[in-house]
Amino acid sequence: MIIKAKNITPENFLSFGKIVIGAFGKPTLQAADYKFWSDIINYKIDGDTEIGICTVYKKATNSINGMERHLNTPEILIPIEAPFILPLLTDRDKPEQAEAFIVDIGQAIAIDEKVWHGACIPLNKSECSYFVIFKKGTPFSDVEKTNLPEITIEP
Template sequence: MKSIQSKIVDKDNFGKFGEVVKFPTGRTTSQDITYKFWSNIANYKIEGKTEIGICTVYKQDENIIEGVERHLHTPEILIPIDAPFVLPLLKEGEPDDNIESFKVEIGEAVIVNESVWHGACLPVGKDSASYFVIFRLNTPVEDVEKKSISPTLIET
């Protein structure tokens, strides 16, 4: 069985799968003594209405994934709520052995591009992790393609 080590997500290593959103360090768009606001720190395009869901995932004895899914008509935005998570990803057309995994911390978000294969997130450091899922309305019933992959152990 293949085993892969998760990477700390950054713009360079995640770029072929989508976009990373981290707390900005540059100049604010607007600020006052009561707030600071950074605009336009990430972009994505979704046709039509969107939905926000919450997914909770649970720690397993071993983080083995044997399947992935993708969405052809929407990017997917994932935002950790109560714990970091690890996200397995595979680019369309690449062999299963090219699967990669990224650790996303609370306060960060990732935008997974359309057509990118992904596994369910895996909790890090806790028995469970919940995260916001944002994508096109009705994606779970209208735009999910699944496939099996070679069993892969994800090291968090």
Template sequence: MTGLDHIVARHATAEAFARFGTVYDLDGGRDEKVVWTDGNSWRDGFTHKPLISGSGHLGMTSGAAAPWRCAEMERHLGTEEAIFCAGAPVVLAVAPASAAPAPRRDEIEAFIVSPGQAVVMDRGVWHDACRGLTQPTAYFWMAICGLGASPWVPVEGGPLLVLADAGQGAIA
């Protein structure tokens, strides 16, 4: 989980991400949470159940590249939020849902979300905006909007450096 001064993102898998939500693999053809169909030189997959509960809004965010200092996070108590790539992998930093007024630095984890995957954060999971794995990158998100403010809150314990791989150095 958290080292003294940084964390290293790991690939989002169903097992690794379970305490924060659900991972769907729409590219590999083996996810049992996905319905698969084949056609004339194409393959299709869609989630067995709706991606989020309720009628979600589709949004897009553009983020700088990793590494970065995760200094503040937001959470959504009234909706799940799905994250999926627009074309290149992104890094998502999260902290568990809690009744606490701020995310705790020692509970932050980071995950690489690859094209073909969707991750759905449970209600109340703290998260930062995603950053590109190797370059500035845009990504899509889906959530129910208009449910009230989701303020950005400083991380309890101070900022934490998020690295996309163990070989990355510190940033200014």
């Protein structure tokens, strides 16, 4: 199966979570030397959180054959030095309904609990890193994996 990655918007990402694309409207606080926008998105994590960094590498093809999900925490991803493609599938959809989104530098996404997601795929780079924020201990206690028929993602 082949799917085309799409540019992410709050509307087309809504069934998977929330996105920060930039600061809009009147700042919450500002002075001569700063502007601050508060409460751009909300998500709930019970307990302590952790911040990690994941680095992914370009493969010969932009293909995946599995995804993972977390039942007890959202997952926040923030590109560091390069954009990436993120494959996703809601918990009620079939593999052929998978979608992929391009997440750019300066954007942040909060993937809802129970949403299946593949490893990010570097876009136009041989590798890319991104911050990962979720409930502390998630990699050891809240990862469910599933195999899928191969999905190739076109940028």
